[in-house]
Amino acid sequence: MSAVTNAPARPAAAKRGSMGMLRQLLPFLGILAAALILPAVSNDYWTLIATRAAIYWVLVSGLNLVVGFAGQLAIGWVAMLTLGAYTTSVLVLGNVTTPFPAFVALAIASAVGAVFGFIVGLPALRLRTFYFAMTTLGFATIVTQIALAWQDVTGGGIGVPGPVLPAPFDTIIGFYLFCLGVAVFCTWITANVAHSRFGRSLVAIRDADVAAESAGISKPLLLGSVFLFAGACAGFAGGLFATLQSYISPEAFTFELSVMFFISILIGGRGSILGPLIATIVLTWLPEFAAPLVVWSTFLYAALLLLIVLAVPGGIASLLDFRSRRKIEADRTIIPRPELLPEILGDRTTPGAITLKNVVLSFGGVRAIDGLDLAIEPGQVHGLIGPNGSGKTTTLNVICGFYRPEAGSVTLGTKPLAVGAPHTRAAEGIARTFQTPRLIGEASVLQNVMVGGAIRGQGSFVESLLSLPRHRRDEAMLRHDAMLALNIVGLGGLAEVRADRLQHSELRFLEIARALMLRPRFLLLDEPAAGLSVEEIRCLGLLIRAISRQGTGVLLVEHHADLIFDICDHVTVLNLGRELAAGTPAEIRVHSEVVSAYLGS
Numbered sequence: 001m002s003a004v005t006n007a008p009a010r011p012a013a014a015k016r017g018s019m020g021m022l023r024q025l026l027p028f029l030g031i032l033a034a035a036l037i038l039p040a041v042s043n044d045y046w047t048l049i050a051t052r053a054a055i056y057w058v059l060v061s062g063l064n065l066v067v068g069f070a071g072q073l074a075i076g077w078v079a080m081l082t083l084g085a086y087t088t089s090v091l092v093l094g095n096v097t098t099p100f101p102a103f104v105a106l107a108i109a110s111a112v113g114a115v116f117g118f119i120v121g122l123p124a125l126r127l128r129t130f131y132f133a134m135t136t137l138g139f140a141t142i143v144t145q146i147a148l149a150w151q152d153v154t155g156g157g158i159g160v161p162g163p164v165l166p167a168p169f170d171t172i173i174g175f176y177l178f179c180l181g182v183a184v185f186c187t188w189i190t191a192n193v194a195h196s197r198f199g200r201s202l203v204a205i206r207d208a209d210v211a212a213e214s215a216g217i218s219k220p221l222l223l224g225s226v227f228l229f230a231g232a233c234a235g236f237a238g239g240l241f242a243t244l245q246s247y248i249s250p251e252a253f254t255f256e257l258s259v260m261f262f263i264s265i266l267i268g269g270r271g272s273i274l275g276p277l278i279a280t281i282v283l284t285w286l287p288e289f290a291a292p293l294v295v296w297s298t299f300l301y302a303a304l305l306l307l308i309v310l311a312v313p314g315g316i317a318s319l320l321d322f323r324s325r326r327k328i329e330a331d332r333t334i335i336p337r338p339e340l341l342p343e344i345l346g347d348r349t350t351p352g353a354i355t356l357k358n359v360v361l362s363f364g365g366v367r368a369i370d371g372l373d374l375a376i377e378p379g380q381v382h383g384l385i386g387p388n389g390s391g392k393t394t395t396l397n398v399i400c401g402f403y404r405p406e407a408g409s410v411t412l413g414t415k416p417l418a419v420g421a422p423h424t425r426a427a428e429g430i431a432r433t434f435q436t437p438r439l440i441g442e443a444s445v446l447q448n449v450m451v452g453g454a455i456r457g458q459g460s461f462v463e464s465l466l467s468l469p470r471h472r473r474d475e476a477m478l479r480h481d482a483m484l485a486l487n488i489v490g491l492g493g494l495a496e497v498r499a500d501r502l503q504h505s506e507l508r509f510l511e512i513a514r515a516l517m518l519r520p521r522f523l524l525l526d527e528p529a530a531g532l533s534v535e536e537i538r539c540l541g542l543l544i545r546a547i548s549r550q551g552t553g554v555l556l557v558e559h560h561a562d563l564i565f566d567i568c569d570h571v572t573v574l575n576l577g578r579e580l581a582a583g584t585p586a587e588i589r590v591h592s593e594v595v596s597a598y599l600g601s
Ligand SMILES: Nc1ncnc2c1ncn2[C@@H]1O[C@H](COP(=O)(O)OP(=O)(O)OP(=O)(O)O)[C@@H](O)[C@H]1O
Pocket: 363, 366, 367, 368, 386, 387, 388, 389, 390, 391, 392, 393, 394, 395
């Protein structure tokens, strides 16, 4: 058997880090080199096609954060392209105001795209999947209808001339290089977001939304920023598109185009930048190679999508993800290193206990909690046991703000905890794990842990976009602490492995590592020993004790009576949502009602 605990030595890790970075950059540099030599080795026609691909990528790069990372089905994003194209053309033409310089009009188009991107994104906070997709399609239809009807401004069905950029961007090559520059910039900024706490949080919202909320990630703020950004990219792309077309009318902004943007991301692979980039290039060039098939383009996109979904569900990105196919040791042992805990849990103050007073909560006719009193003291392990359905997980969810009690109070020290607001718990230093681990399977173990510390970052979304110093400091801090947390729970050697390749017991320790990233004052564990071997339960017990010795109050919901009696300072037994007994493990072990209702003889 081999241990997976040891962290790599620092110089070796740094070298591997820069090699990994270079490996990630190489395909992008290859595409850029091909794009730069293209005009020299081909003709104007192919340069125009490449310009079109660059413009589409400007839109798709932003939309990728919405669809590929956040998992929102924004299928009608062509509306932002339309808005950007008309805004730029009309402002440069000067048929409403005095004519604007082309670059100023482009900037305004981007701002208009951002505003409407945000507005169109708002329903995503309430509507899910296809319902949201329909609202974006509806908006695209409205925009096209307005462009048709508002003849004085848009020229109706006849359209308006597109803008011309000033020299040196007024030639085919000049305009191509300008669009290429914008596309490179968009690739860089979206990659910066993808590799920031914001990018990881988006994926967490997509794949593990309750875990994201428990880590303090604010969905409205994050989605709002991303829709704004994606709208700005699309608005700018619209201005470039109008320039490329030289004349725009509503029929230039087809449903097929919208589908193509959306499908590029799905074919490219969720949560990737390289995959959607390659897919955008391929889908832009494909109709040119098979010109007679242009009328079949939607059918072809759909067929290609079906093929990819069936043959390679992860898209192009998964084909290129050689790292995830590397073998990992099958025979692994988890050896936690609790002696490292002071490095992450030192220097915290605790304002007092979490106290539940007379809490009542029903689901329809079922009283899940019925007048419960409970106190979780700092520095102590409080066991919560009871038969199935006795209300243990519901109690934990009330403390975490997922459920709103009908009566009673939940306080931290003297301060009431906000009801029905789970994302506020992280800021109070309350972390949790889940009965069924909630993790991002497609992300690495290290990235999953870094999600847990998202709210500790200082840099803003814009600072992450531009990779400014505060963003880089955040990333260094989160990476360091996540590696530390992984070494503490004994998973340091698996940091770069995809989480969906881990064994069940490792997922349980991974959730604890993610919770440690909050430097929690309180840690709520929901059946952490379920599915663990005897030796793993022993390691878990030592780890939980060590965490509580650092001053953290632990609530341990568990069915393993031995673990409860070995490590708890205090035990509460629930039955039918009520306290059946409470006391020290020694008292509970011999409590006659507990023995007959739960422990058995
Ligand atoms: N979301 C819900 N909707 C309806 N009923 C629920 C819901 N959650 C829990 N319940 C009910 O509330 C009661 C308490 O459930 P809870 O999950 O808290 O029990 P538990 O002690 O954690 O059980 P277990 O040990 O099986 O996890 C059960 O009767 C359960 O069926």
